[in-house]
Amino acid sequence: MNYGVQLRAGTLRITTRREDLPLATLLDFASRQNPRRGYLFVSKVLGKHIPCRPSVMRDVYRRLAEPLIGLPSPIVVVGMAETATGLGAGLAHSLSCATHGSDVLYLHTTRHHLDSPIWLSFDENHSHAPDHLVYAPQGEKAQLFEQARSLILVDDEISTGRTLSLLTAGLTKHLPRLAQLRWSSIVNWLDLDKRQDLTRRIAWDLDFVSLLEGEFEFQADPAFRPQLPARLAAIQPSRYARDDTGRLGLIMPYEADSPPADFMPESPLVIVGTGEFSFFPFRLAEDLEQQGHDVLFQSTTRSPILEGEAIRRKLMFTDEHHEGIINYLYNLPQDRQVLVAYEHPAMARQHELPTLVDARVWALPWRTPPQPAFHT
Numbered sequence: 001m002n003y004g005v006q007l008r009a010g011t012l013r014i015t016t017r018r019e020d021l022p023l024a025t026l027l028d029f030a031s032r033q034n035p036r037r038g039y040l041f042v043s044k045v046l047g048k049h050i051p052c053r054p055s056v057m058r059d060v061y062r063r064l065a066e067p068l069i070g071l072p073s074p075i076v077v078v079g080m081a082e083t084a085t086g087l088g089a090g091l092a093h094s095l096s097c098a099t100h101g102s103d104v105l106y107l108h109t110t111r112h113h114l115d116s117p118i119w120l121s122f123d124e125n126h127s128h129a130p131d132h133l134v135y136a137p138q139g140e141k142a143q144l145f146e147q148a149r150s151l152i153l154v155d156d157e158i159s160t161g162r163t164l165s166l167l168t169a170g171l172t173k174h175l176p177r178l179a180q181l182r183w184s185s186i187v188n189w190l191d192l193d194k195r196q197d198l199t200r201r202i203a204w205d206l207d208f209v210s211l212l213e214g215e216f217e218f219q220a221d222p223a224f225r226p227q228l229p230a231r232l233a234a235i236q237p238s239r240y241a242r243d244d245t246g247r248l249g250l251i252m253p254y255e256a257d258s259p260p261a262d263f264m265p266e267s268p269l270v271i272v273g274t275g276e277f278s279f280f281p282f283r284l285a286e287d288l289e290q291q292g293h294d295v296l297f298q299s300t301t302r303s304p305i306l307e308g309e310a311i312r313r314k315l316m317f318t319d320e321h322h323e324g325i326i327n328y329l330y331n332l333p334q335d336r337q338v339l340v341a342y343e344h345p346a347m348a349r350q351h352e353l354p355t356l357v358d359a360r361v362w363a364l365p366w367r368t369p370p371q372p373a374f375h376t
Contacts, residue, residue, distance in 0.1 A: 007031045007309060009038030010221040016214035020063065021045075026186060026212055028310035032303070033226045039218050040303070042310040043186060046156055047282065048083055049303075049330045050310070051270055051296035054286035060211065061090035062098075064154075064184050067209050069098050071180050072149035078167065079108040079246070080155040081132060082302060086278030088154035089246060089254075091184060093279075096252035104252040105144045109134050109167070110276060111302075112241035112321065116248060120170035122163070132163075134170065141249035150180040157187040158210075161198045168202050184209040191215050229304050229326050238321035240344035242364070245280060254283070265293065265360075268336040272329065272359070273299035274320050274347070280364065281341030296336065300329045300353070317356060320347040332357060 003023065005012040009031035016023055028042040028050065042049050045060045068075075068091075075095065079088020085108045092106035109132040117136045137145045151171060153164050164183055172178055181204045188210035190198070199206045241247065271285040278299050285297040302325055307314045311330050319325040320342060332338070338359035342348045348361040 005029045007039055008221070008306060009224045009226075011219045012039055012216055013219075014214060014216045016212060018213040020211040023212060030310040031224070031226075031306045031308070033306050034228060034304060035226055038220055038224055038226070040305055040310075041157055041187060042305075043156055045186065046083070046087060047273075047278070047297045048086075048156075048299050048301060049305070051298040051331060051333055054282060054289045054295065054297050057086075057090060057282065057297065058094070058286060060186065061087070061094040063211060064091050064186075064209055065094040065098055068095055068150075068152060068182060068184070071152075071182070073099075073101065074103040074105065074144050074148045075150040075152065076105050076107065076145055076148040076171075076175070077152045077154060077252075078134075078171065079106070080153075080163065080167075081109045081111055082276045084108075084155045085246060085276045086273065086282055086299065087156055087186070089250065089279035090282065091152070091154055092250075092252045093254060102251060102253065103144065105137070105141060105148070106246055106250045106252055107134070107137065107145075107248075108246045108276065110241070110247045112247070112276070112323075113237045114241055114243050114247060116243060119174065120167075122166040122170065132167070134167070135243075135248050137249035141251060144251065145174070145249065147177060148175055149177050150182070151175060151178055152182045152184055154184045156185060157189065158183060158185045158208075159189050161190055161194065165198060165202055168204065172204065180207075181205065182207050182209055186210065187212045187214075189214060189216055226306065238323055240321060240347055242277075242343045245277065245343060245364070247276075254279075265295075265339060266337045267294040268296075268333075269293060270296045270298065270333050270336045270338055271362075272332070272338060272340045272353075272357075273297070274340065274342055274351075274353075275300055275302070275327065277341065277343040280343075281362065284341070284362065296333065298329075298332070300327050302327055304328065305330065315353075315356060317352050320351045320353070322350070329353070329357075 003014040077092035096104040342363040
């Protein structure tokens with residue numbers, strides 16, 4: 001199928017080879033506020049820039065997990081910050097549930113500094129936030145990682161493969177028993193020649209899993225000259241980035257705790273994850289939906305996108321980690337109760353977003369096993 005998309009930034013011409021779900025179901029389009037790359041594929045099923053039903057997100061996780069059933073275990077799944085932290089965790093969770101085992105370890109790259117050894121760091125050269133950090137798992141998670149026979153890298157889309165190639169090179173050095181490598185994404189834009197070239201360069205047999213395959217060309221409008229937003233002066237590195245939600249590994253399947261009996265959110269509801277903290281609030285949203293609540297899920301992001309096209313509403317605020325970075329919330333519904341989720345209670349008390357959108361907040365307690373805590 002051939003498609004043409006006119007954006008403020010220029011023109012996208014898309015050819016799809018395979019659509020397990022229609023392109024119009026998976027994607028919308030927008031213009032980035034970024035001179036390095038003017039276009040943005042805006043996922044409709046990721047629960048990031050566009051609010052999404054948890055059941056729709058779970059269907060995507062299961063579809064991506066199904067071709068991976070039968071891979072030799074233990075299995076390590078790695079999601080890319082920040083956009084695919086929830087996607088990677090959801091795939092790992094669905095894969096673990098489907099195989100009825102607990103030999104799936106989930107890990108995600110991060111932009112935040114922890115008091116823990118860094119295995120590798122690398123950049124995403126088109127990104128507004130280029131630094132990725134990968135930390136060494138600890139304890140039983142380290143043992144599971146070292147024994148892994150399959151590695152699955154997860155991103156929402158694959159355009160050039162550069163970032164995942166860097167991650168592959170860094171991680172495979174720590175996996176002496178590795179036998180299988182997969183790259184998984186909602187959308188894969190690599191043509192066959194690029195796939196073969198990547199396989200040669202990384203020196204691994206590489207297979208791909210996605211819901212849509214194709215290629216695209218972008219013709220930039222020379223009059224489109226956006227400027228990145230100015231970075232605020234950082235106060236300090238985050239004191240609140242958790243090490244128990246995926247940055248140091250998370251053994252799947254993680255089962256969400258039921259909300260307290262006295263927590264009865266009004267429907268309709270939208271639950272908003274913050275930055276890299278996506279999977280835990282998604283599980284809350286999924287649990288509430290299964291109980292019959294009318295609930296949507298989405299997350300805040302660092303990605304600067306221009307209002308218009310797929311972006312119908314844009315909110316700006318400082319980041320919840322107080323690192324001096326402007327964050328955004330796009331397309332927030334205005335006819336739903338809002339619940340904003342944080343990975344640390346201090347964020348819930350200090351962040352401006354709940355006041356901005358008249359929201360309740362939900363946070364994980366600090367330095368304890370994940371148990372939901374609710375605040376008004």
